[in-house]
Amino acid sequence: MPRPKATPTAALRVELEDRPEAIPAMAASIAAAGGRISTLAAVRRTAGPPARAEIELEVEGLDDEAAMAALRDLDDVADVQLTRELGLIFGKRIIVVGGGAQVAQVALGAVSEADRHNLRGERISVDTIALVGEENIAAAVRAVADLPRARLLVLAGSIMGGDISVAAEELRAVGIPIIALNMVGSITEHVDLVVSDPVQAGTMAVMAIAETATFDLGRQRGRRY
Amino acid sequence: MPRPKATPTAALRVELEDRPEAIPAMAASIAAAGGRISTLAAVRRTAGPPARAEIELEVEGLDDEAAMAALRDLDDVADVQLTRELGLIFGKRIIVVGGGAQVAQVALGAVSEADRHNLRGERISVDTIALVGEENIAAAVRAVADLPRARLLVLAGSIMGGDISVAAEELRAVGIPIIALNMVGSITEHVDLVVSDPVQAGTMAVMAIAETATFDLGRQRGRRY
Secondary structure, eight states: OOOOTTSOEEEEEEEEEOOTTHHHHHHHHHHHTTOEEEEEEEEEEEOOSSOEEEEEEEEESOOHHHHHHHHHTSTTEEEEEEOOOHHHHHOEEEEEEEOHHHHHHHHHHHHHHHHHHHTTTOOEEEEEEEOOSHHHHHHHHHHGGGSTTEEEEEEESSBOOTHHHHHHHHHHHTTOOEEEESOBSGGGGSSSEEESSHHHHHHHHHHHHOTTSOOOHHHHTTOBO | OOOOTTSOEEEEEEEEEOOTTHHHHHHHHHHHTTOEEEEEEEEEEEOOSSOEEEEEEEEESOOHHHHHHHHHTSTTEEEEEEOOOHHHHHOEEEEEEEOHHHHHHHHHHHHHHHHHHHTTTOOEEEEEEEOOSHHHHHHHHHHGGGSTTEEEEEEEOSBOOTHHHHHHHHHHHTTOOEEEESOBSGGGGSSSEEESSHHHHHHHHHHHHOTTSOOOHHHHTTEEO
């Protein structure tokens, strides 16, 4: 999610007593210090005793030292370590959804193109899931809206339509553009760009979100290649 | 993260007034109802007025109705909608890190193999980032420990060692196994399995975490193919 560069952000890994009260206490202490939790993920649990949860936390509005200070004296906090923001490491995400054969070829193009931009200071990751069926794919399209740092979706298959097209419009409405392969079904009427070659589709997907590229998806909207 | 099947889990998209106090209030209300936040991600913000944040939330220990009830009457909550757990959609994650040429080939193998397992009820995604340099790659290896649902790392390059090997041992210590391509440098001494062919490495990575496969990484530990 874009934010002003001036906002300090801290990333921490927190080992907590695994009790319901632990997270509200942490959130309250961070808010009292003037910070705002932007990411919280329970990445691991230990059965114990004592049962503990390892939490990945990102806080906006506090620097590392202030965030550490807000957390380390809490009763339920067993340990706090500084980590690095996932956005700095994995960057913007392109999500590729569809059939295995096509997803693999889109990934080939996208990873190769991301490599070229990441060498020049970009950070773009290419994330994929191979799925079958209208219901599964429509659910995945909708869920892209909930993925942190997802910036563009590529639909890679041979036939898509129905509820997938409905989900595609919902996703575009929250600001995430979609590139689709040229395929059977209504989906090609509900995306920003249609590309026949999967390697080219992956390449264009990366160019569309790279600051290091001069490619404006807005100017290509509705075209087919 | 594995959890007992009996634990109800709710996934929600919450539109909040974007104030520091909003998240602690939400966390407190969920804890009071007996739930525990396992994931929170601020996926979008609107500048407003009023400034709002769209939060993806996953709560353990509450069903959909109880989670909705805990949130919808809070002052700062403008809207709550049920979504689906990201783990049900995108499943377990294989992370592939390294040079573009090799990452693309590992992804080709892994996506094709994931397709075969996902058809039989698995959910495995293949996520990649193409990076160069010891420092960048070591940071990415460490950050895999902070990625939700990351289950295995594939290191795909031609030369890796030094701090990358240190980071590899740290990652294995938190329970995430590593497969590396056969390459120059000390890394091949600090991973669970070494595979020469990148397509095979991607395939084995998926087999190692698929419930639908009979492949035990533990029995292959230290081997080279």
